[in-house]
Amino acid sequence: MTVGNPTTDAAPGATATGAAVEIDQVAVRFRTKKKDTTALRDVTLRIAPGEFVAIVGASGCGKSTLLKLVSGLLRPSSGQVRLDGEDVRGPRRDIGYVFQRAALLEWRSARRNILLQAEMRRLPKAQARARVDELIAMTGLTGFEDAYPNELSGGMQQRVALCRALLHRPPVLLMDEPFGALDALTREQMNVELRRIWRETGTTVLLVTHSIAEAVYLADRVIVMTPRPGTVAEVIDVDLPAERDYGRTMSDPVFARVTGRIRDLLGATTSAD
Amino acid sequence: MAAQSTIEQPGRTSPPDRPTPAARRPARPGAAALRFASRTWRPAAVLAAILVLWWVVTAAELVKPYLVPSPSATFDVVRAQPGYFAHHTWITTYETVLGFVIAIAVGVLSAVVMVYSPTVEKSLYPLLLFAQVIPKIAIAPLFVVWLGFGLSPKVVVAVLMAFFPIVISTVTGLKSIDPEMLQLSATMGAGPAQTFRKIRFPAALPHLFAGLKVAATMAVTGAVVGEFVGANEGLGYVILQANGNLDTPTLFAGLVVMSLLGVVLFVVVELLEHLLLPWHASRRTDATTTTM
Ligand SMILES: Nc1ncnc2c1ncn2[C@@H]1O[C@H](COP(=O)(O)OP(=O)(O)O)[C@@H](O)[C@H]1O
Ligand SMILES: [Mg+2]
Numbered sequence: 001m002t003v004g005n006p007t008t009d010a011a012p013g014a015t016a017t018g019a020a021v022e023i024d025q026v027a028v029r030f031r032t033k034k035k036d037t038t039a040l041r042d043v044t045l046r047i048a049p050g051e052f053v054a055i056v057g058a059s060g061c062g063k064s065t066l067l068k069l070v071s072g073l074l075r076p077s078s079g080q081v082r083l084d085g086e087d088v089r090g091p092r093r094d095i096g097y098v099f100q101r102a103a104l105l106e107w108r109s110a111r112r113n114i115l116l117q118a119e120m121r122r123l124p125k126a127q128a129r130a131r132v133d134e135l136i137a138m139t140g141l142t143g144f145e146d147a148y149p150n151e152l153s154g155g156m157q158q159r160v161a162l163c164r165a166l167l168h169r170p171p172v173l174l175m176d177e178p179f180g181a182l183d184a185l186t187r188e189q190m191n192v193e194l195r196r197i198w199r200e201t202g203t204t205v206l207l208v209t210h211s212i213a214e215a216v217y218l219a220d221r222v223i224v225m226t227p228r229p230g231t232v233a234e235v236i237d238v239d240l241p242a243e244r245d246y247g248r249t250m251s252d253p254v255f256a257r258v259t260g261r262i263r264d265l266l267g268a269t270t271s272a273d
Numbered sequence: 274m275a276a277q278s279t280i281e282q283p284g285r286t287s288p289p290d291r292p293t294p295a296a297r298r299p300a301r302p303g304a305a306a307l308r309f310a311s312r313t314w315r316p317a318a319v320l321a322a323i324l325v326l327w328w329v330v331t332a333a334e335l336v337k338p339y340l341v342p343s344p345s346a347t348f349d350v351v352r353a354q355p356g357y358f359a360h361h362t363w364i365t366t367y368e369t370v371l372g373f374v375i376a377i378a379v380g381v382l383s384a385v386v387m388v389y390s391p392t393v394e395k396s397l398y399p400l401l402l403f404a405q406v407i408p409k410i411a412i413a414p415l416f417v418v419w420l421g422f423g424l425s426p427k428v429v430v431a432v433l434m435a436f437f438p439i440v441i442s443t444v445t446g447l448k449s450i451d452p453e454m455l456q457l458s459a460t461m462g463a464g465p466a467q468t469f470r471k472i473r474f475p476a477a478l479p480h481l482f483a484g485l486k487v488a489a490t491m492a493v494t495g496a497v498v499g500e501f502v503g504a505n506e507g508l509g510y511v512i513l514q515a516n517g518n519l520d521t522p523t524l525f526a527g528l529v530v531m532s533l534l535g536v537v538l539f540v541v542v543e544l545l546e547h548l549l550l551p552w553h554a555s556r557r558t559d560a561t562t563t564t565m
């Protein structure tokens with residue numbers, strides 16, 4: 001019942017590897033009236049606790065599908081998904097989810113939108129309030145607690161969505177193109193803050209993004225996917241220092257090399273587009 | 274503080290200004306009255322123009338007075354028998370409101386069941402459509418046969434009239450929820466009841482209110498149709514009696530009171546909407562740069 005502490009005594013053997021997320025030879029096929037679509041095939045991944053992993057790939061290659069598998073919102077057609085050593089069988093509560101659209105409730109203020117997470121989980125009120133204050137301070141929302149979504153900029157709305165996703169201290173944070181709708185400047189600012197927040201919280205992050213720069217700046221590893229049916233084309237380690245100043249990182253030769261490599265891979269694999 | 278608080282496009286710009294409270298609700302009662310006046314003067318002017326036109330047509334005797342009575346003759350009828358009109362207005366109001374409330378309860382409930390059970394939806398929808406397309410005036414006599422001359426047949430017709438827009442709008446509202454919002458709710462460990470109460474139902478309210486506004490006016494029509502078919506009180510009865518006696522001033526008075534009843538009910542629903550949904554987009558005065 002209690003949330004916050006990710007440690008589990010899950011099935012013996014399953015946790016032997018100590019991975020936060022394990023995806024084992026997973027395939028996903030969607031069946032609709034008109035046709036069958038293979039969204040993912042033979043995907044195998046292992047993500048260590050506390051790791052920041054970015055996923056890039058062409059539109060429709062199954063990136064969102066991958067996150068939905070990890071969260072249990074979707075069941076694989078074949079293969080296995082394990083979260084924190086446990087088989088994922090249904091929607092998981094021990095994750096935080098951020099979508100491209102902030103998906104805020106219009107009738108709730110920023111603070112009460114964040115509190116939705118606590119209400120649904122029936123967390124003690126006082127504790128939840130304290131946590132919200134903490135998150136608001138951490139994400140730079142101070143002063144906007146009582147504003148309604150329509151009074152907030154896109155970046156501010158995403159901060160609220162991020163706070164909501166972090167409220168219960170999830171061991172794994174799933175982000176599906178969270179900054180895709182933001183302007184370039186706000187996006188950079190959010191990147192810097194997300195990097196800092198990740199370092200403060202130690203959460204495992206899976207970030208889907210269209211921006212190669214964003215992926216490389218933020219992640220320890222970047223997973224490059226092939227076009228549909230998606231599978232892992234290459235996993236690239238980002239050998240940048242943990243402390244990443246934005247400007248300095250952008251001009252780092254490692255950054256140039258890694259982004260170049262990803263661009264090559266995507267160019268080679270998305271030539272159909 | 275109002276002087277300099279120009280609300281520069283709340284949103285979209287970065288860094289955004291701090292939203293002022295004025296963006297949400299008018300600060301002083303005077304401002305509220307002003308806003309009300311600025312909203313109502315146009316329809317009031319149109320209404321006045323119609324009255325003037327009515328008066329001109331009758332005063333110039335363009336139409337025979339026994340066909341169209343003058344406004345003053347019409348109002349005199351009401352002034353002469355205030356108790357009579359009050360009584361019959363009360364009866365129709367009672368039937369209308371009762372029918373409207375029952376229609377809301379039944380309509381919202383069936384909409385919820387239909388949204389959560391596709392099987393029920395598939396089997397209920399044709400029935401609903403059938404109940405809607407059948408002319409109420411044609412089946413109203415049947416209700417009189419079944420239920421007698423009392424209030425109940427009028428209430429039933431009012432319910433039948435008001436029910437359909439409520440069901441349709443509620444179903445639309447409940448279905449228009451962002452699927453990502455529901456997925457998010459699932460990852461929060463929320464059950465169906467919690468998701469409904471905190472997310473789905475509030476999100477459907479703007480649609481529901483659109484349906485309620487249509488339904489409110491339909492309920493009045495329903496009650497009067499019920500009275501036409503068989504009644505010894507209510508505005509429908511007043512109109513029917515006056516028609517039989519070729520008493521056009523009373524007939525017109527009945528019509529005016531009936532329309533007012535519909536308008537009042539509509540306004541009540543709208544006020545309720547303003548109170549309950551201050552957040553809704555249709556109410557936002559966009560990009561207000563207040564210069565006061
Ligand atoms: N619920 C669904 N039903 C049918 N097809 C789907 C569904 N969800 C995704 N797909 C298909 O699966 C493929 C991958 O989708 P998605 O994971 O959303 O891609 P991405 O996020 O990488 O753009 C797409 O071709 C999409 O049309
Ligand atoms: Mg996607």
